[in-house]
Amino acid sequence: MSIFALCDANNFYCSCERAFNPKLKNVPVVVLSNNDGCCIARSQEAKDLGIKMGDPWFKIASWAEAKGVRRFSSNYVLYGDMSRRLHNVLQRFSPRVEPYSIDEMFIDLDGIDGDLVEYCRDARTTIRRETKIPTCVGIGETKTKAKLANFLAKKRPEFDGVCDLRSPDDCARFYPTIPLDEVWGIGGASARKLAALGLLTVADLAAVNLQEARNLLTVTGARVVMELQGTSCLPLTLLAPQRKGLAVTRTFGEAVTDWDGMAQAISTYATRAAEKLRRHGLLATAMTVFIQTNRFKPDDYYGNATTFGIEPSQDTFSLIADALRGTRSIWRQGLRYWKAGVMLIDLIDATTAPAQFFPTRDPVESAKVMQAMDSLNQRFGRGCIRPAVAGVDRKWVAKADYLSKRYTTRLDEIMDVSA
């Protein structure tokens, strides 16, 4: 029988900030979304103050600052590296660890002898010590149960951070206490549908027979019920799925009103998207670009998108040219634009793609230039070398005014220690 554990970091982004800043201990901390807009992570103290997920900072700033809340721009360079560290520690406890998201890892515990709760407690202590990140662990025979166990470990202090939901007694005890929208795979709409039928808790759903579950929630729902009953349907995934599409979209730090600014932004996004393509060894064969004004001002809102086929490519310059051509076709002068994006679609594997008869760019030359750009950017930091059209004086770049340092990946930003 399979055994899974889910190790989930507590308030991950806030915990990463705390790892390198002792002044944040026991202080309410929030991390803001791109462009310093909304709260996307909150420390326990911030949650206790009533700050909600998604609260716009400008709305709560006056009282939150008075209460001593410390806010940070999202520092994804740091969070990504801390996620790697967490994964590395877990691999010492099981060779099979699935990075499900930046702050959640599924672990295959099959074949590990002894007291699994103690084992996971040890993993949790080791992670805390080496990465400074507090976590909770849930154990179950299925991923869905491990996730529920994790929820209990987070909510109920008596578990001391590790909850094992394998015994039928514990399921009988705790399933009736968990609302349905906490179940992995049951969204708000399904939860409401089930509530209308009198199914309110996990216990109610786990008792439904499979045929009925399939009628109510399709095959996906039936799988959830099986998983709740202890039959594993979702195996560990160790490879990230191949991307079908790839998007780079951003809200601007200040409104873009002229074509030059928009061309800079679009070129920057196309550049970034091309880098991602190359990292995954893919070519794009079609593209969507969109531009929009402030959607919170519906009276003079303008938003438009265009999708078109392109010459299969992973070359930054040809993707920029395509993106600009597309943007030109939907551009309207005299508006205040707040957001734009480039999406590459219909991606194909570069190694098996058919050769082109009349390529616009010499593929060998292109590959050389791209490789040189990528290695320079990798060595000296992203954006160190970029196409001139992406701009130098870039007023539209999203705000990140409260960024902490990249403590673990940049030598000139490592933590200072006084002696």
Added chain:
Amino acid sequence: MKEELGGGYRGGETTSFQSPAQDHIEHVIDLAQVLDLGKPGMYPVRVVGQALRERGILDGDILIANAAADPVAGKVVVAFVHGSVLLATLERRASGWCLLPAGKAAALPVSEDAEVWAIVAGLVRVQV
């Protein structure tokens, strides 16, 4: 098409006379590997101040702090003490572990507000 050698020559791939070294090529010494920087508990930190000069630790030095290492009396550690990040020497007293902050005369017991963050494992001085 043959790959151009260009900057990729590593001492073995000669064009005419076969290099007797071609089966004996080794890589440049990788200090990240020597210092174990890939381990999840390893953090480089920067020294600010001269208080540990007598232990050979100078202002501007990069220390490799190992959060996975076990405490050992006499080791220099990175500590979080009352909201500051500082270097301290670890001491073992009858009452338990104590921290002697760099440049201070009095040690303080390890507690919630005086914790060991990592043990200093190595030192890098880029310019001598």
